Amino acid sequence: MKASVPLMPMLTLALALAACEREQRPTHAPPPASSIGNPSQPAGAVARAHDRYEQNAYAVSQGKTWYRAYNCNGCHAQGGGDVGPALMDATWRYGADPASIYATIAYGRPNGMPAFGGRVPEDQIWQLVAYVRSLSGQLPSSVAPSRSDGLQAGKPEARREKEKIRPEPPSNPGELR
Amino acid sequence: MTAPDPRHDTLERRMPRADPAAATALERTWRDPPGIIGWFAAINHKTISKRFMVTTILFFLAGGVLALLIRLQLAQPNAGIIGPDRYNQIFTMHGSTMMFLFAVPVMQAVATYLIPLMIGARSLAFPRLNAYAYWIFTMGGIMLYAAFFVDAGPDAGWFAYVPLSGPQYSPGKRVDFWAQMITFTELSGLMEAVVIITTILKLRAPGMSLNRMPLYVWTMLVTSFMVLFAMPSVMLASTALITDRLVGTHFYNPGEGGDALLWQHLFWFFGHPEVYLIFIPPLGFISSIVATFARRPVVGYPAMVLALVTTAFLAFGLWVHHMFATNLPELGKTFFTAASLIIAVPSAVQIFCWIATLGSGRLHVKTPLLFVLAFFFILVLGGLTGLMLASVSLDTQLHDTFFVVAHLHYVLLGGAVFPLFGAFYYWFPKFTGRLLNERLGRWNFWLFFIGFNVTFFPMHLLGLWGMPRRVYTYPAEMGWGDMNLVASIGAATIAASVLLFLVNVARSLRVGAVAGPDPWGAGTLEWSVASPPPMGNFEVIPVVHGRYPLWQPQPEPTHVEGMSNEWREVLVTTVADAEPDHRLWMPSSSVWPFLSALATTVLFVGSIFTPWAVVWAAVPVAVATTIWFWPRRAVVRERVRSELRP
Amino acid sequence: MNALEQNRAAGKEAVRRGAALDVSGMPTFAFSTRSPMWWGTMGLVAIESTVFALTIMAYFYLRSHATVWPMSRFPPDLLWGNLNTAILLASMWPNHKAKQAAERLDLHGVRLWMTVCMVFSLAFLAVRVFEFGALNTRWDSDAYGSVVWMLLGLHTTHLVTDAYDSLVLTVLMFTGPHEGKRFVDVSENAGYWYFVVLSWLPIYAVIYWGARF
């Protein structure tokens, strides 16, 4: 009993900090450090992406807003895939970690993925990265968005099981997907 | 210290006292066990009620500090003191704290102290349930403020309109904490209502028929019945909101058949009776204070009781006047205009009866009466602005502006907080045995009265000049700066006055004049026992022969004999005429209500994070409540020996 | 016959002794409206009836806004609903016997009928699981599914809590300690059981037939 006495405040403090992080509304986005179009992303940017966006419910829900506003659902539908590949399953052709997804969105990919680097600010790209990862259940249910108003397209992101990521080898470039 | 009043000893002789040995036995029987465990096991209605009152006053102070922050930010145009996100949390917390954590619970807290004393009972009907309700309320309040301090405070307004409070536009757990706080406070409110109704109907002293009950007891009976039918509406609405947010139901999702106005209907069907839950108990305070300080019974007892009942019924019929700006059919709205106007009649009757009582009485002007007299100025003004808001066409200009902020503060502070302060000054001697200082009381009153009007009257003008509600700032060229500054200065005055009240309480607890059983020469039963009352309230349960027992001659029989002093025994009487029916043993003090409340808190807070919490956390709740219910073998063996079958 | 006559008939009433009213001869527990427990239970019944009534009103509110009702096109299957209604109505019989036994202070009778009640509660809890399956809609499919699951979920909560209360009481009746007041609890628990059964009838009509007309 004695040993766990200091444990309790530590636990509640940790819980509080997690809650604090998850619930903030970071309205004043920091000016993006790297200039747009810089191919090699420093490791720091990845770390920053993880905690600033993926643990913040507001950032992920903003990502969901941009997913519709920038017409990502035009090719990827609600994550199920259409002309573009599915984003909610476990197969990732260009890597499932935040940095790879950031590169995919910012610099585009062959077979039709446009480069949004110059057009979508970096802060919003990180929010999109966080939302895209929530499509396959990678984010904790307290952060991922729950149902949205309007017609339902499958399970809300908060209630999806976490997919076990299996990297998929890129099919030969010539074949039109 | 006033000279001992000769009249008191005549009072003593008339109210028979038990011999000292019986009195000490009674005290030991009704006392809660000592020590830390004893503190958590306390179920004496006065102990729990004092804690309840202190907790609600602390929430009132917290709400007040939040109000000061709001006024600080709004004092000047384009002030950058508080950002929009923080401000939205602050005004939502201010509204939610004042409405759910202070206004309704404080009335129930004061009632659980006074009602047994006023009806001649030794305890509430379900003392353990009363303790459980207090703990649930406190834990709900702590949860909300814990969320607020980790930046997870609700930010969608105290009535959280959907879809803003829905899953898409309120990401994270903020609104979930608000909706769960509703579950806590409403559960507590409903249980207190059941406790109060059963106590009033079944535990009155012999002879106290319904038409001899003090008017305050009538107000609590009427309020508690309203609670039974109003609070379920907000519990259903907030449960539907939490299932919308957490498991994806579509109650309020227009795209899948839901409707945004369903929330407003369900919320305001509770919302309007809620404001009458806050308004009606103070009518009881006023009736008690006016009678005592006008040295005569209140005029028109039947008219007052009927007015209370009429207000209660009408309160359920006018919720749509909160929704006049929506696209509901116009004819329907006019019906609610008429209903909103009619409800002014019963309140008018009560006000006229009180004025008649004051006019035909001899006035003993002390601080409690001052606070009540402020009611006639502030509440009447608030009621009349309410009549303006009742008209559909006028409401389209005034709705959701600072005019409504002014109206609601005039009726809530004028109708509830002023009489509540009067009630504290009036019954403080009974709670603590010491009188509050009169000079400090006057300062407290006048600062409050002036500060209040300086704060909230300018808001009528701001509303008419186009300033909407819930804005964290406003442009300079709108010309609203001056009136907002005046309001902010007034708010500081109110803060000073409340501080003065705290000083008065702290000082009087140590050096206040000793009050004795009846410092005001009042007429109701609570003034026939010592201050503070013994644990068992009445050494001998009195027999009542009139509405104001201490003011009227006391014919035979004067008291009840044959109640055990070794067991916590109460006399159960019939509903209408309070004739003795049977004796009943009250439960012993127990830690289990507290532990059950802890288990219920784990269930509620857990269910914010995972719906499965409702299942696995139900087990500790079931275990705790079973142990709470399970009789102790030794105690039962003792009681069975003196058991008498019906 | 009100409380006073009952007491007078039983020779147990308040006796005037000079200026006092001696109540030492009065009983230490009483049944039905004479007992505060009855009023507490009725308070609970009033609260829950209001919750049920408001949920039913929300059902018809949403239905009035819907173009197609039920939105998932298939109303619930009737089999399990009807079966459960039958079981619930039948369960009022052992309940009534238990109430009578309690009011006769017949411990043996109470033990017997409470056990029968527990069998019934197991039956309708089991059937209720199948009922959820037969609703033909999920809670998150649309507003219809949400309000139907809310109605059935609220009533199920009452079935579970009432079954558990009765179980605790039944076990107490067997293990003891026994005192007169416990019979009042059995009688009130039966009263609450009536409410849980009777409140099911309108909910049954709304869930199963509200979607067919």
Add this chain to the structure above:
Amino acid sequence: MNAAMSSNEPAAAMQDALRAAGTQAQHIGALWNGTLVLCTLVFVAIVVATIVAVWRAPRADAATRPDTTSLEGPEHRIWRRVGWATGAAVAGLLVLLAGDVFTSRALARLPLRDAVNIELVGHQWWWEARYRDGDPSHEFTTANELTIPVGRPVIVTLRANDVIHSLWVPSLSGKKDLIPGRTATLRLRADRAGTYRGQCAEFCGLEHALMALLVHAVPPADYEAWAARQRQPASEPADPVARHGRDVFLGTSCVMCHTVSGTPAQARTGPDLTHLASRQTIAAGMFPNNRGYLAGWIGDPQALKPGVNMPANTLPPDDLQALLAYLETLR
């Protein structure tokens, strides 16, 4: 052309329920004056009655013997007075009810012949207005500022795109909520030319406080000219710097959200900027539409309106100046 051309500080537009400039606000203003008079009389009567009662009553103290005669017999004289006072209260309430019914009828009877139809859609924290008069080719979209002809009725169809907002221009008429999933209509008419300011009156989130809109009531001839102008697509920028600005507009993040008809930019997430320069204010009626505020707004909107959905844009200075030059050509 009209007041919209000047880009100085917008004249303090009227936002005051007591200064009516439209029939609807006038009717309500009349009801307000009547109700104010009646309620003030009742208030003064009750307060005076209380003061007189308290003043006249003799003083006492805790030991004074309470007068319990009223418990023995009825007090007819006092009951009669209370009865009369209650009767007067009921009469007053009936007058208020009558006032409301007549005003509501007057509001409902606004003549709607050849009304201007505007469809107003509420977004989180700005207003999208679509002018429709039945002929699809005449339709055009603008944002945050409505121009309406004086003397002609206007039917505003209200829809919400996200949460509940409420359109309230106090000098013209009462407010009406914009509720997702429902359609409401608000009928009003401006009787005097001028600029009237309105604000969202239903709490709608972070920037509810800064969601204003301006209504310019102009003579019918000016309205027609303005509408004709609004129907034109954006004109081709002559000046090379402005043309470079357009390329910046189409090359960076502006094109992702805004529409400028006549250019490939057709996104509808943000307000329509085709005729941005013809508007007096930016950011939902909050800041004057001049080069300084525009530069500050494009650079970091979060500083002026924290929580707004427009992202910060780090443009090199010359691109920014070119963009501003281009935006100023969008008359």
